[in-house]
Amino acid sequence: MDVVGRISAQWRERYPDMDLSPIEVIGRVRRLGVLSGQMPERVLGEPRLSRVELEVLSALRRSGGQMRPSLLTRETLSSGAATSKRLAKLAEEGLISRSASGRDRREIDVRLTERGREVIDRVLPAQIEWERELLAPLSDAERAQLADLLAKVLGPLDPPA
Numbered sequence: 001m002d003v004v005g006r007i008s009a010q011w012r013e014r015y016p017d018m019d020l021s022p023i024e025v026i027g028r029v030r031r032l033g034v035l036s037g038q039m040p041e042r043v044l045g046e047p048r049l050s051r052v053e054l055e056v057l058s059a060l061r062r063s064g065g066q067m068r069p070s071l072l073t074r075e076t077l078s079s080g081a082a083t084s085k086r087l088a089k090l091a092e093e094g095l096i097s098r099s100a101s102g103r104d105r106r107e108i109d110v111r112l113t114e115r116g117r118e119v120i121d122r123v124l125p126a127q128i129e130w131e132r133e134l135l136a137p138l139s140d141a142e143r144a145q146l147a148d149l150l151a152k153v154l155g156p157l158d159p160p161a
Contacts, residue, residue: 004028029150036134043126049119052076053086054127057095057120060112067110068101095119 001009004027008020037051044054059075060067067075073083087110090096095116101107112120135143 002028002031004031032134036131039127039130043130044123049123052078052082053090054120054123056083056086056090057112057116058124060096060110061117061120061124065112065117069108069110072110090116 004024007027008023011018011020011023039051041048049057055076056072059072069080069083069087072078072087073080076083076086078086087096087098091098095113097111097113098108099111101109138146
């Protein structure tokens, strides 16, 4: 029995008439999120990146290399303060640059540097392989079904693009 199964069983002892199925689903999704966020160093490589810093670089790479901080905040489900802190660290590492927007000098554009692009292009395949290893107990059909079910749950919760 996994950790969430034990937690659910303990709650069933205390509340035998309560439907505890949300604990079994949400608890496992949250636990998977935490455990999958603990990528080994072989995946992250150097410089030592956190999962959320990697998400910032990924968002920049997917978008063509440039975004405003407010959009990065939305993309990474972070607070503005957390995004600012991450951007400062990534800039210090030489992975991004920040400059005044050409459209509006009050805005800042965040750009992926050549070094940042090289890092994400090296780390992404290792990240995908790590995630494939995590999902190894599932068949291709089960993986597709799980992805569809999670998309169905997330649909009404995710902010529109």
